[in-house]
Amino acid sequence: MHELSIALSIIEVAEEQSELHGNARVAVVHLKLGPLSGVVKQALLSAYDLAREGTALQECQLQIEEIPIIVNCPTCGDKRSVVSIQQMCCSVCATPTAEVISGRELEVTAMEFCQ
Amino acid sequence: MKNPPRLVEVRQKVLKQNDLVARELRQSFQQAGIYVVSLVSSPGSGKTAFLEKTLSLARQKFRTAALVGDLATDNDAVRLARSQVPVKQIITGTVCHLEAEMVRTALDGWTPPDLELLFIENVGNLVCPSSYDLGEDLRLVLMSVTEGEDKPLKYPTIFNTADIAIITKTDLSAAVEFDSQAAHRNIQSVRPGMEILHVSAKTGEGMDQLQAWLESRIESAAVAQ
Numbered sequence: 001m002h003e004l005s006i007a008l009s010i011i012e013v014a015e016e017q018s019e020l021h022g023n024a025r026v027a028v029v030h031l032k033l034g035p036l037s038g039v040v041k042q043a044l045l046s047a048y049d050l051a052r053e054g055t056a057l058q059e060c061q062l063q064i065e066e067i068p069i070i071v072n073c074p075t076c077g078d079k080r081s082v083v084s085i086q087q088m089c090c091s092v093c094a095t096p097t098a099e100v101i102s103g104r105e106l107e108v109t110a111m112e113f114c115q
Numbered sequence: 116m117k118n119p120p121r122l123v124e125v126r127q128k129v130l131k132q133n134d135l136v137a138r139e140l141r142q143s144f145q146q147a148g149i150y151v152v153s154l155v156s157s158p159g160s161g162k163t164a165f166l167e168k169t170l171s172l173a174r175q176k177f178r179t180a181a182l183v184g185d186l187a188t189d190n191d192a193v194r195l196a197r198s199q200v201p202v203k204q205i206i207t208g209t210v211c212h213l214e215a216e217m218v219r220t221a222l223d224g225w226t227p228p229d230l231e232l233l234f235i236e237n238v239g240n241l242v243c244p245s246s247y248d249l250g251e252d253l254r255l256v257l258m259s260v261t262e263g264e265d266k267p268l269k270y271p272t273i274f275n276t277a278d279i280a281i282i283t284k285t286d287l288s289a290a291v292e293f294d295s296q297a298a299h300r301n302i303q304s305v306r307p308g309m310e311i312l313h314v315s316a317k318t319g320e321g322m323d324q325l326q327a328w329l330e331s332r333i334e335s336a337a338v339a340q
Contacts, residue, residue, distance in 0.1 A: 002243035027120045038245035038272045085271045096307030106129045112120035
């Protein structure tokens with residue numbers, strides 16, 4: 001259960017950004033989350049609820065966009081989704097591949113500031 | 116009328132701070148000629164016994180040391196000291212994984228002179244360590260035959276971020292009717308192409324093979340530099 005320390009890091013990022021923008025109040029933090037980041041969405045949302053209490057982000061929403069795993073399929077020669085995280089093979093031709101293009105994201109992509 | 120919120124693009128990795136420290140560690144290891152291997156596994160997979168054996172083999176060829184993460188006790192460090200290499204404990208308290216900063220702090224003022232090979236034993240946990248880069252060159256994931264063949268399917272992320280899977284406690288394979296083929300199939304399913312080795316720290320089976328594999332990786336890293 002490391003989602004709490006991840007949530008605290010998100011708050012840190014948001015506070016830094018708020019400072020850069022004249023201490024503007026943050027309404028929403030947008031986060032991209034891939035299944036290979038090792039972070040579970042639901043656990044992160046609960047941890048975030050705890051972590052934001054008593055901070056400047058107390059009322060700030062965390063909006064998580066889940067990113068699918070995309071691999072480079074050597075057979076199709078193209079970007080493909082996989083069957084599942086347990087079955088890392090091309091969803092089109094079933095070739096196994098470890099060449100992950102996306103799915104490891106754990107990244108704050110945007111923030112909404114109150115004006 | 117209330118103004119709508121202003122949307123600002125940010126693009127910042129949440130673990131940027133950890134990644135930064137890990138990158139600095141990796142650079143300083145490279146400059147100092149230290150090869151770094153981390154170990155992850157669930158609790159009770161035989162990680163410490165495995166490391167004890169690995170350390171005593173590795174020290175015959177390389178100046179070796181180990182950092183071991185544990186939640187509360189220094190039992191592991193005491194056991195590992197028997198292998199006669201410098202060992203330092205990182206007690207993480209309530210933290211369920213090692214972070215790059217903990218490694219840096221532990222090494223500060225402690226790194227043995229002319230060190231060539233450093234092992235980092237992570238806290239026994241197959242979930243959280245997957246998110247944190249420690250600046251290592253290689254990540255070994257261990258699973259014991261007693262844990263069941265479907266471990267990789269339950270913890271795909273850690274298997275996906277590791278470089279080799281080591282199946283431990285093979286001396287118990289028959290007793291627990293370990294299905295080696297199923298284990299291989301599951302590992303390959305979550306991480307196609309992953310290398311797999313079988314070892315028993317107790318009987319020594321497979322330990323020489325692992326040692327040879329490690330040496331070849333260390334050599335090719337030295338050539339690449």
